[in-house]
Amino acid sequence: MTHIPPPAEELRLLDAELWQLDARRAQLLARRAWLVAALQPKWQAPQPTGPRPAASPRPEASAPSVQNVLLVLGGVLLTIAAMVFTLVSWGHLGITGRTLVLGAVTVAALAAPLPLLKRGLRSTAESVAGLGLALTVLDAVALHGAVFPETSGAPYTAVASALLAALWTAYGLLPGATDLRLPRPAALVAAQLPLFFWAVAADAGSYGLTAALLVTAGFDTVVALRTTPGSVRVVAAIGAYAVGGWGALAAGLLTWTASGPSAAARAAALLLLASAIALAAAWQGGRTAARANGQALGLAVASGLLAVVALGGTARSLLPELWTVPAHLAFGIVLLAALRLDRLPDTVRRGLAWASGAVQALSLLWALPVVGVVVLGPLGWASRAWTGAPSDARTAVTVDVTWPPHAEAAPLVLAAVAAVLALTVRDTAWRPKATAGALSLAWATAITLPAVLELPYVAGLLIQGATTAGILTAAVFQRQRLTALVLALGTSASLACLALASQPATLTVLCGLVALFTAASWRLAPFTAPTALAYGAALAVAIGSAADWSPPHTALLVLAVPATAALLARRLGDSKATVPVEAAGATAGVLAITLAATDLPLLATVLALCGVITAGTAIRTDRRPVGYAAAALFLAAAWVRLAAWEVDTPEAYTLPVTIPALLVGALRHRRDPQTSSWTAYAPGLAATLVPSLVAAWGDPHWTRPLLLGVAALLVTLAGARHHLQAPLLLGGSVLLLDALHELAPYLVQVTDALPRWVPPALAGLLLLALGATYEHRLRDARKMRHFLGNMR
Incomplete structure (x- = not known):
């Protein structure tokens, strides 16, 4: 039978065993330290104290290098x-x-x-x-x-x-x-x-010399691809690139300067030979190690470009100059057929595809000036508004610019590249970008057609308007939304400028744009709603001008835009479109104020109406700070109205500021008694007292100084009554200065009547009096400081 001790006894036994183990461990560690000390050498050899011998210099050139040199x-x-x-x-x-x-x-x-x-x-x-x-x-x-x-x-x-x-x-x-x-x-x-x-x-002439160079480059290419020694392969590759590049450049120059179809055909044959050499090298390189794929890709690109230049140069000698770029583009697009040839290495196919892309990019670069003229050319009508409709669409866009030469083929180039992007790109990573590019090019084709075909001016407006509507519809239905939206905004701006040539066209186009962007706001409100408001402001200005209203009267019509924006923003609530809509309304309000600036009565009315609209916005809980802007607008309206009445009394301008400021300060001080009087009342009091004091000092009459003194006295008494520091000091200071202004003439007379020694004597007596009563004044100052400190 196993005996199990009680827990207290068992704990005592464990502690005893642990103590014995610790004692044994300490004994063993002490013995180990003694043994280590005993085994260490008791004598060490003396170290040399003199200078160490200098290390032998390291050779700067190895023996093989010296030998080779x-x-x-x-x-x-x-x-x-x-x-x-x-x-x-x-x-x-x-x-x-x-x-x-x-x-x-x-x-x-x-x-x-x-x-x-x-x-x-x-x-x-x-x-x-x-x-x-x-x-x-x-x-x-x-x-x-x-x-x-x-x-x-x-x-x-x-x-x-x-x-x-x-x-x-x-x-x-x-x-x-x-x-x-x-x-x-x-x-x-x-x-x-x-x-x-x-x-x-x-x-042999230029053609023979070029052929000799290209044949030599072909020989170098064969050697580089077939030989084994590395040094021979490197020299052959250098020769192939150098001589082949020289020959290809010479062949391209011959193609450019060819005087007829025969010369162009011979130059094209040389370029095709260079292209074949590069293609063969790329084909062979594409089958070798991966490190050669970069060179193979570059050679495939060069091969495709050389073939396009060769065939395009032949077509250039047979066709009018207008078709030079479309011909090259057609041969560049044909290169894409290599993508379906499975026998070609993947590197070669990608290189030919890149070559085709390069040709298409260069073709688009050639067509870009035409698009720029069509989009930006109508800006010239801003300084020629309503001077008469031009004869055709090309004249409308070239009011201040020159039409590019041979631009008639630009729409064909744009449409061809758009079709390639839409039909050939199937990779999921590149498909969205290709779709956006195709959409942009289709848009460019549509807006350039009226100018290229010299259609009537009205037809050009209709086509550009239909393009705007179509591209905006694509944006609404989430087809490349961002791209389509940018294109729609740009096209609408160009259309609005283009319509400035004629009054009916301006009114019609602006009405259509307002309706179009308003209709699109159910899906794209953050972008289209502000645009609709902007075109609405432009429409208001156009209507006012068509009605022969003056700009100040037109400003009243423009105010309908900020009012609409305020109502719309209230309805939108926390939507993403709220801030853009409010910004558009504020911009329209600034436009109205600018238009009314030449007529003070109407300017006061416009400012007051803007204040009403702003105050209505400030009713919303999240727009309470806008109330300050509303107060500023009302104040500005009052000042402008006073200026229109030719009122030059400063109190008429300052009291409308002082009274509301004092009311607001009183309410704040009542709600928070700890608010300083300098914060609550000083701004409102200073707004009237300081300008009135400045006016009183230059006023020869007694009415203004008397009224100012009475007002300052009342303010001082109110400050003393309620223990408010700001009214007491401000009112007292203005009262003192106003009194000095009234005594100034008499002081001048007394000064002139006294002898010249009297002022220094009086100053000396004053200093003596001050010195004699210095201690008394310090005590009074401490009492006054204590009194003012107890005020709020």
């Missing part, structure tokens, strides 16, 4: 020596000596790398091989001067470079020389010259 310098110096010998000392030897010397040196230089390679001296072998290759060039130069002096330079260079290329290739393929990296790239460099100089020798 020496070998390169040696090869260059030997080559220079051979050139000096050939050019300077050649004449001192006979034909046999010349042959023996150059032949022996060249053969020795070409033969020496073979044993050097067997001994592992590869760098030295490369240097000597380079010297041998340079000597073969000098041999060719010397041979031309000694044996073929009558031969022209071009054919001799063509033959010599071809022989050198063959010789260097054969030398690089020798069994013992295959490890040399210089002969075969050098042979490829020499191979760039034969065809070009052969064309020069044959007097």
Whole structure:
């Protein structure tokens, strides 16, 4: 039977065991520390106290670098020596000596790398091989001067470079020389010259020279794609890009300057050859490693562009200049057919698609000035409003600008690109952008057609109005809402400016725009409702002008817009359209005030009506701060009315401010007794007392100073009665200054009657009196400060 101790006994036993464990652990740790100290060495070798020896300098150039520099310098110096010998000392030897010397040196230089390679001296072998290759060039130069002096330079260079290329290739393929990296790239460099100089020798002209360049580029391309050594492939690629680019540029220049279909066809053939070379390189590169895909993509783009330039240049020579851009665009769109050719690598297809996109973008750039003239040209009617309807739509948009040349094809270009975007882009990521682009281009096509076709002015207005309605309908039904909305706003503004040419057109178009944007506000209120209000304000101005009203009278009609905006904002509540609608109404109110500025009575009426509208807005709980603006408008209306009555008494202007301010201050002080009197009453009192005091000082009569003094006295007494600091000090200060103003003439008379020594004497007596009673005055000042401090 197992005995289980009680909990208190068990806890005591556990504590005893833990204490024993801790004691044993401390004993073991102490023993460990002693052992560690015993095992450490008791004596350490003395450290040197003198200066340490300087570290050996680090070499700045490695041994292989030094070796390569020496070998390169040696090869260059030997080559220079051979050139000096050939050019300077050649004449001192006979034909046999010349042959023996150059032949022996060249053969020795070409033969020496073979044993050097067997001994592992590869760098030295490369240097000597380079010297041998340079000597073969000098041999060719010397041979031309000694044996073929009558031969022209071009054919001799063509033959010599071809022989050198063959010789260097054969030398690089020798069994013992295959490890040399210089002969075969050098042979490829020499191979760039034969065809070009052969064309020069044959007097092949620009077309022959360009063909020679492109054939050479094709040869380089084949070598770059088929050869294995990296150095040969790099040189071939450089040659293909350089010579091919030169040839393609020359072919493009020939296409541009072609004088007829025959010359254009020959230039097009050269461009198509360049395009085929680039396409072949892209096709082969698209099948290789992923790192070559970038180059393959660029080559595919270049191939597509070259083909478009070739075919477009041929069409340019056959068609009128008007169709140059549409022809190029058509061939650019044809490139998109490559997207359906599954046999082509994906990189090539994407490159041709990018080439097509580039052609379309350039075509749109060409058509952009036409769209700019149609949209922005009507702005010129702002300074020629109602001067008479133009004869046609083109004249209407070119009132201040020039019509671009050959712009008749612009709608065709715009429509073609819009169709491509709408029909060919199927990728889900690009589809929304393509749809927006197609919508924009369709809009541009529609608004440019009337000017391009020179339709009647009214027809142009109708087409542009229908375009505005259609694009706004698309925005309402959420078809590219943002794009359509921006286009609708821009088109409506252009249409409104275009209608300024004629009074009936202006009124009709503005009425239609107000109705159109009002109807669209059930879905797009934050954008279309303010626009409708803006066109409503413009319509009010137009109606006033058509009725021969003066601008101040027209302002009364414009006030219908802010009133409508206030009612609409109240109905909208917390909608997103509330603030834009209120902003449009405020802008219309500013317009009305501006129109009425020349007639003070009407300006006062307009300001008062604006105050009424603003006060009505301030009734809303979330628009209470607008009440300050309403008060300012009412005050401004009162001031303008007084100015219209030619009232020059300042109190007439200040009392309408002081009385409401004092009432508001009294209400605030009553609700919050802790409010300072400077906050509650000082603004209202100062608004009247200060201007009246300034006027009183310049008033020769006694009525104003008397009334001002009475008012200041009442204010002072009220401040003292209610222990209010601001009325007491302001009223007392104005009362004192007003009294000094009244005593000033008499003080001047007394001053003139007294001798000149009296003022200094009086000043001295005053200083003595002040000094004598200084302590008494300080006590009085403390009492006054305590008295004022107890006031609120």
